[in-house]
Amino acid sequence: MRIRKARYPAVRRPYARPPGLLRPPGALPEEDFLAACIRCYRCQDACEPGAIQFFSERDGLLFHTPYVDPAKKGCTLCNQCGPACPTGALVPFSDRSEVDMGSVALREDLCLSHKAKRIRREQDLLARLGQRPTSSQAVVERRGPCGECYMVCPLRNRAIKLEPGSFLAPIVDPRACVGCGLCEEICRTVVRGEPAIRVVRTRRMAGSEAPA
Numbered sequence: 001m002r003i004r005k006a007r008y009p010a011v012r013r014p015y016a017r018p019p020g021l022l023r024p025p026g027a028l029p030e031e032d033f034l035a036a037c038i039r040c041y042r043c044q045d046a047c048e049p050g051a052i053q054f055f056s057e058r059d060g061l062l063f064h065t066p067y068v069d070p071a072k073k074g075c076t077l078c079n080q081c082g083p084a085c086p087t088g089a090l091v092p093f094s095d096r097s098e099v100d101m102g103s104v105a106l107r108e109d110l111c112l113s114h115k116a117k118r119i120r121r122e123q124d125l126l127a128r129l130g131q132r133p134t135s136s137q138a139v140v141e142r143r144g145p146c147g148e149c150y151m152v153c154p155l156r157n158r159a160i161k162l163e164p165g166s167f168l169a170p171i172v173d174p175r176a177c178v179g180c181g182l183c184e185e186i187c188r189t190v191v192r193g194e195p196a197i198r199v200v201r202t203r204r205m206a207g208s209e210a211p212a
């Protein structure tokens with residue numbers, strides 16, 4: 001007799017949203033933004049790069065309001081969404097450095113350029129000791145240097161600089177960063193795993209002291 005396998009309903013994973021919020025550029029402070037946004041989706045229609053996503057019904061108070069997710073698409077700061085917003089929930093900006101979507105953090109241990117820099121130093125040391133580098137070190141070095149985050153940053157040489165003479169190794173300045181997410185977007189592509197550079201979502205949920 002043929003035994004039929006029991007069928008179970010698909011297991012739904014809980015919705016994992018990163019802590020904090022990343023609104024499109026020029027968004028009012030969170031409580032004012034929620035009061036002003038009429039959930040009309042015009043900012044998304046105006047966003048040619050496709051950077052604006054919308055929260056859904058399951059996100060409670062945030063439902064049908066816009067956000068940016070660098071894991072999907074960073075914001076190019078083209079300034080098309082602000083003028084399209086009919087209520088002033090998004091305010092157009094006159095200078096990119098005025099934008100305050102979020103900040104940035106770099107993990108040097110995951111960065112290809114910083115890895116290449118470390119390996120080159122180890123190889124120099126081995127050479128001075130008269131030893132050959134291992135094959136695994138040679139493989140890692142072939143994936144660096146990178147420097148892609150530096151190339152895409154709209155505030156290049158302010159939010160991201162390069163360490164002089166160090167394999168395009170980036171140095172970030174979180175105070176100068178506007179949180180556009182372009183660096184995280186490209187880093188996810190080149191590292192093909194956990195990105196070395198990430199946007200820090202500094203905006204708090206309305207009525208909350210800590211990031212959402």
Ligand code: SF4
Nearest residue numbers: 047075076078079081
């Ligand atoms: S500034 Fe441009 S790229 Fe950024 S969210 Fe607005 S429309 Fe999209």
Ligand code: SF4
Nearest residue numbers: 037038040041043085
């Ligand atoms: S255009 Fe303005 S009011 Fe409309 S959904 Fe976007 S932020 Fe809200």
Ligand code: SF4
Nearest residue numbers: 153177178180181183
């Ligand atoms: S460091 Fe990254 S998030 Fe900050 S402005 Fe530059 S590209 Fe945008």
